[in-house]
Amino acid sequence: MEEDKNKIIDEVTQSEYKYGFVTDIDMETAPKGLTEDTIRYISAKKNEPEFVLEARLEAFRHWLTLEEPDWAHVNYPPIDYQDIIYYAAPKTKPELESLDEVDPELLETFNKLGISLEEQKRLTGVAVDAVMDSVSVKTTFSETLEKYGIIFCAFSEAVQNHPELVKQYMGSVVPYSDNYFAALNSAVFSDGSFCYIPKGVRCPVELSTYFRINAANTGQFERTLIIADEGSYVSYMEGCTAPMRDENQLHAAIVEIIAHDNAEVKYSTVQNWYPGDKDGKGGIYNFVTKRGLCKGTNSKISWTQVETGSAVTWKYPSCILLGDNSVGEFYSVAVTNNHQQADTGSKMIHIGKNTKSTIISKGISAGYSQNSYRGLVRIMKNAKNARNFSQCDSLLLGDKCGAHTFPYIQTENQSSIVEHEATTSKISEDQMFYCNQRGIDTESAIGLIVNGYAKEVLNKLPMEFAVEAQKLLSISLEGSVG
Amino acid sequence: MLLKIEDLHVEIDGKEIIRGLNLEVNAGETHAIMGPNGTGKSTLALAIAGKEGYEVTRGKILYEGKEIREMAPEERARLGIFLGFQYPVEIPGVSITNFMRTALNEIREFRNEDPLSASEFLARMEEKKQLVDIHSKLAKRSVNEGFSGGEKKRNEIFQMAMLEPKLSVLDETDSGLDIDALKVVANGVNSLKTSENAFVVITHYQRLLDYIVPDVVHVLYDGRIAMSGGKELALELENKGYDWIKKEVE
Numbered sequence: 001m002e003e004d005k006n007k008i009i010d011e012v013t014q015s016e017y018k019y020g021f022v023t024d025i026d027m028e029t030a031p032k033g034l035t036e037d038t039i040r041y042i043s044a045k046k047n048e049p050e051f052v053l054e055a056r057l058e059a060f061r062h063w064l065t066l067e068e069p070d071w072a073h074v075n076y077p078p079i080d081y082q083d084i085i086y087y088a089a090p091k092t093k094p095e096l097e098s099l100d101e102v103d104p105e106l107l108e109t110f111n112k113l114g115i116s117l118e119e120q121k122r123l124t125g126v127a128v129d130a131v132m133d134s135v136s137v138k139t140t141f142s143e144t145l146e147k148y149g150i151i152f153c154a155f156s157e158a159v160q161n162h163p164e165l166v167k168q169y170m171g172s173v174v175p176y177s178d179n180y181f182a183a184l185n186s187a188v189f190s191d192g193s194f195c196y197i198p199k200g201v202r203c204p205v206e207l208s209t210y211f212r213i214n215a216a217n218t219g220q221f222e223r224t225l226i227i228a229d230e231g232s233y234v235s236y237m238e239g240c241t242a243p244m245r246d247e248n249q250l251h252a253a254i255v256e257i258i259a260h261d262n263a264e265v266k267y268s269t270v271q272n273w274y275p276g277d278k279d280g281k282g283g284i285y286n287f288v289t290k291r292g293l294c295k296g297t298n299s300k301i302s303w304t305q306v307e308t309g310s311a312v313t314w315k316y317p318s319c320i321l322l323g324d325n326s327v328g329e330f331y332s333v334a335v336t337n338n339h340q341q342a343d344t345g346s347k348m349i350h351i352g353k354n355t356k357s358t359i360i361s362k363g364i365s366a367g368y369s370q371n372s373y374r375g376l377v378r379i380m381k382n383a384k385n386a387r388n389f390s391q392c393d394s395l396l397l398g399d400k401c402g403a404h405t406f407p408y409i410q411t412e413n414q415s416s417i418v419e420h421e422a423t424t425s426k427i428s429e430d431q432m433f434y435c436n437q438r439g440i441d442t443e444s445a446i447g448l449i450v451n452g453y454a455k456e457v458l459n460k461l462p463m464e465f466a467v468e469a470q471k472l473l474s475i476s477l478e479g480s481v482g
Numbered sequence: 483m484l485l486k487i488e489d490l491h492v493e494i495d496g497k498e499i500i501r502g503l504n505l506e507v508n509a510g511e512t513h514a515i516m517g518p519n520g521t522g523k524s525t526l527a528l529a530i531a532g533k534e535g536y537e538v539t540r541g542k543i544l545y546e547g548k549e550i551r552e553m554a555p556e557e558r559a560r561l562g563i564f565l566g567f568q569y570p571v572e573i574p575g576v577s578i579t580n581f582m583r584t585a586l587n588e589i590r591e592f593r594n595e596d597p598l599s600a601s602e603f604l605a606r607m608e609e610k611k612q613l614v615d616i617h618s619k620l621a622k623r624s625v626n627e628g629f630s631g632g633e634k635k636r637n638e639i640f641q642m643a644m645l646e647p648k649l650s651v652l653d654e655t656d657s658g659l660d661i662d663a664l665k666v667v668a669n670g671v672n673s674l675k676t677s678e679n680a681f682v683v684i685t686h687y688q689r690l691l692d693y694i695v696p697d698v699v700h701v702l703y704d705g706r707i708a709m710s711g712g713k714e715l716a717l718e719l720e721n722k723g724y725d726w727i728k729k730e731v732e
Contacts, residue, residue, distance in 0.1 A: 429534070430571040434625075437531050437567075438585035438641065439559035439592070448584055452575025452624065 030087035036060065039187055042087045046156050049163055059176035059186030066180045072343040073372040073404055074312050076285060079250060086188045086221070144205070150234075151196040152207050155223050158194035165196055169227055173256035173293045173320070181252040181287045185221045192222035192253070197232035197263070206462050208237040222253040228263035230296065235266040237465050248276075248311060253288045261296030261323065266304070268461050270469050273309035275476070280339025280368075283311025290317040294326035294355075302329035303346070304460040306469040308476040311340060316374065318347035321355035321383075328357040333454040333469075335476045336369030336401070345375040345406075350386035350416070359390040362454050365401035366477055372404040377418055379411040386416040394424045395453055397446065397477065447474035483547070484509045484649055484680045485530075490541035492522075492529045498539070499525040501705035507649070510677040514691055514716060515684045517702035518724045523684045524568055526702070527653040531565040532558050545649065559585075560592040564647035566638040568654040573625040578637065579607065581625050582644050589645065610643040614670040631658035639670040646674075651682045656690040668693030688720040703727050 030041050039060055043053040068079070145152050151162060159166050176186035193209040209224070228234055238255075251273060257265050267290075276283025286309075292301035303317035313336075319328025330346035348357035357377065365371040373392045394403030409418055427449050435445035451458065451470050458466050485507040492500035499522045507513055517523055529536045530543060532555035543550050550558050573581065587597040598606065611618070614636045626634050635655055642650055652671070656664055671681065671694050683694055691699070691713065699715040700707045703724070708731045709715065719727070 428571070431573055433531075433533055433555060434567065434571045434573065435581075435585075436555035437559050437565050438581070438645065439556050439589040440585050441554075441556045441588070444584060444588065448576055448581070449573060452573060452577075452580075455575045 028089050029085050032085050033082045034060075034084070034086055034188065038086050042188060042190070045087060045089070046159070048156075048159055051163070051167060052159055055171070055176075056187050056189075059183050060188075062176055063180070063183035063187055066183060068180050072314050073370065073374075073406070074314060074341040074343050076248070076312050076341075079248075079285070081184075084250060087190065145203075148201050148204065149198040150201060150203055151194065153194055155189075155192040155194045155225065158225070162194070162196070165227065166194070166225070169256070169258055170223075170225055171256075173258060173291045174254050174289050179289060182254055182289045185223065185252050185254045185289070189221045189223035189254070192224040192255075193226075193236075194224070195226040195234065195236065197228045197234045199229045200231040201229075202232065203234040206235050206237055208239070220249070220251045220253070224253070224255040226255075226257045226265055226267070228257075228259045228265045228299075230260045231262045232260075233264045235462055236268070237462055238267070238269045239272075239465075239468075248283055248285055250285045251287070251310075252285075253290075255288070255290040255317075257292035257301055259292065259294050259296060259299035259301050259326075262298045263296060264300040265292065266302050266462075267292070267317075268465055269303075269305040269307075270461075270465050270472065271305065271307045271309055271313075272472055272476075274311075275309045275340050276311040276338065278338050280311070283340070284309065286310035286313045286315065288315040290315060292317075292319045292328065294319055294321045294323050294328060294352075296323045296326070297352075298325045299323045300327040300329075302327075302331070302460070304329075304331045304457065305333070306454075306458070306461070306465075306472065307332070307334040307342065307344065308472050310342075313340075313342040313344050315344050316347050316376075318349070318376075319357065320349045320351065321357065321386075322351045323355075324352040325354045326352055327355070330357075330359045330361070331457040331460045332360070333362045333364065333457045333473070334371060334373075335364045335473060336366070336371045337476055338367040338369060340367075340369045342370070343372045343374055345373045345392075347376040347378070348388060350377075350379045350383040350388070350413075353382070353384045354386075355383060356387045357389075359388070359392070360456060361390075361392040362457055363392070363394045363403055364397065364450060364453070364473075364477070365394065365403050366397040368400050370402045370404070372406060374406040374408075376408040376410070377420075378408075379413050379416040379418065381412040383413050384415050386411075386413060386418075388416075388418045390418075390420045392420075392422050393453075394422075395450070396424065396426050397450075443474075443478070446477055450474070450477060483507070484545070485682075486542070486544040486547075487530075488542040488544070490526075490529070490543065491539045492525055493537045493539050494525065494535060499705055500529065502541070503702075503706045505700070505707065507680050507682060509648070509680055510675075511697045512675065512681045512683065512694065514694075514696035514699045514713075515682060515702055516686065516688075516699065516716065516719060517708075517727075519686075521702045522705050523702055524653055527565055527568075527651045527682075527684055530558075530651055531555055531563065556588075559645075559647075560589050562648035564642050564645060564650045566635075566642060566650065566652035566655050568657065570626050570629075570634045570638055572627045572629075574627050576625050577622055578620070578625055578640075579622065582607070582641065585641075586644060606644065610640055613643050613673055614640045615666050616640050632660070632663035635659055635663065635667055636670070639667050643670060643674055646679075648679050649682070650674075650679065651684070653684045654686060655683070656685055656687065664690060665693060688716045691716045701727050703731055 039056050174182050176183045197203055259265050273284035273286055294301055301319050307313055321328050328348050334342050334344050336342050346359050359375055361373050363371040363373055377388045379386045392405055396403055405422055432445055450473050458469055461469055487505040490500050490503040538551050583603055590597055696713050699711055701709045708727055
């Protein structure tokens with residue numbers, strides 16, 4: 001493990017966004033723009049039952065009444081919602097029994113991204129659901145999982161095969177009325193992953209979804225739903241990349257997690273959407289609503305994220321600690337470089353008794369970027385003995401970037417204990433010289449020090465991801481020396 | 483000749499600290515540099531290492547016949563120059579193991595050598611840890627984080643042992659050490675001496691030189707080497723004090 005870590009740190013990092021290639025493949029797209037017809041088109045293409053179409057339309061009508069929020073500490077030119085394609089799918093498809101039936105271009109794409117759809121992935125024990133643009137391409141390991149009664153499939157498949165579950169849980173944690181982008185997503189969501197872990201089952205493999213935006217001018221609106229029934233456990237990983245394009249692309253996703261009594265869900269994300277070029281042109285807008293409901297007693301949900309991409313990141317993976325003794329955790333490393341902007345953090349809402357939450361946020365700013373932490377710790381009236389610990393650290397590389405912190409603490413219960421710590425630091429010249437004097441050049445030294453800084457969070461990632469994340473940290477800070 | 487310094491002048495923030503220093507060090511030799519505070523001992527060390535802000539305004543620093551004045555510190559390190567810092571800095575989150583592995587492999591890459599495999603590296607770590615009496619636990623900690631003065635100095639010698647430099651400049655390696663720690667550090671240095679490498683030991687006190695016995699002792703005064711001699715010079719200095727040097731120079 002150490003060997004890989006160091007090999008990665010030593011490797012000469014590229015200045016190019018490695019995932020910027022475009023896949024040349026036959027696509028089928030909806031006409032640009034968003035009207036009720038677009039919604040019906042999407043729903044028809046997916047062959048959805050009536051209840052889903054109704055839900056979409058309800059959300060859409062609500063969205064039309066809303067105004068785009070602008071309170072975040074980010075700036076971006078107005079989005080023309082009529083200038084976006086809301087559905088794109090590879091032409092070949094649907095039911096694929098074996099990899100032979102998958103378009104080789106697609107396989108190649110995922111290989112280039114380091115995502116193997118081959119069954120030799122079995123050795124590392126990761127089940128992968130690969131989503132290209134709006135469509136889930138392949139979910140591996142389905143038979144193994146079936147044995148345990150675990151459902152892990154594309155959301156669109158779940159709508160067909162498990163409508164009761166979808167009906168019961170979808171929108172229960174993030175209703176369409178929650179916010180502007182939630183309403184939009186609820187209207188036009190394309191695909192995503194669905195996961196259900198039955199009572200008492202500990203999922204034997206890491207579940208992983210890989211999102212890739214390929215088609216130009218499209219928005220990506222995934223919808224992910226994870227349900228952990230009583231006493232179950234699952235660790236889920238999400239990876240994201242997109243091609244380099246001059247225009248900005250919108251990614252407005254929703255992730256809902258429900259954990260029942262004694263269940264635990266670990267959700268890890270390594271986000272590397274195209275961040276825009278050195279001058280801030282292009283890049284993904286990553287506006288995501290992620291929320292976990294610790295519904296049951298002793299339930300636990302942890303979010304771990306490494307955000308290095310996107311031109312603008314706006315997300316607050318949160319936990320609602322409803323069940324007594326429930327635990328919510330948020331570990332984050334958010335890197336911004338060049339002209340990237342991030343306004344990210346977490347919300348922990350304590351409702352039940354003896355609930356605990358932990359927030360560890362490490363922001364790293366470089367270039368001309370702006371990195372903001374925004375957090376809410378809310379202790380409701382009856383949340384007896386609630387405990388929270390929040391730590392938000394900022395590391396500034398250079399003197400043209402910014403780090404900002406907006407912590408909100410609202411407690412309505414006297415027995416609660418809320419702790420908050422914050423630090424702001426730079427890499428000192430002395431530290432740099434010390435590394436140099438040992439033969440380590442400045443770029444490598446930054447990678448080393450930044451990884452050390454983020455270690456606490458990186459250690460929370462499943463191993464497969466940790467290695468990729470460390471590499472990513474070094475790469476995203478390329479050229480930030482100054 | 484491993485190191486040849488000719489008429490060196492070094493300025494910090496426009497103030498001249500080193501004013502015409504000459505020094506010759508051959509492989510296999512141990513030189514001691516003594517002198518009162520503020521005369522430029524650390525400045526000399528940092529100028530050799532290439533720290534930014536230490537401007538060489540005149541003179542030459544030749545390492546193995548090559549002028550290194552314009553070289554970046556990491557380049558000098560890769561050529562085999564090591565500085566044992568007087569005040570080693572902390573690097574939180576970066577383990578000593580990770581740090582050493584990165585450094586070692588970058589140096590090896592520069593020399594067109596293959597990086598050490600994990601087992602080779604660990605074996606080497608074990609070997610060198612013994613040398614400086616460093617426990618396994620220490621190696622897992624972040625570089626210098628929470629280390630006592632003595633631990634920091636031992637860590638410097640440990641790193642020196644790992645990197646096997648040709649020229650080691652030890653800047654007040656003995657400051658802040660009790661006699662036991664001093665013996666451990668000295669022992670470490672002595673066991674690393676070969677006929678191919680050289681040491682420049684900068685110190686205030688003669689005491690260290692009882693353990694790391696120098697071939698040549700230089701006294702740095704007013705920005706240049708005022709006097710050089712054998713190891714007896716250190717004792718004479720101890721007895722007579724730096725005022726004696728002052729008088730000798732004037």
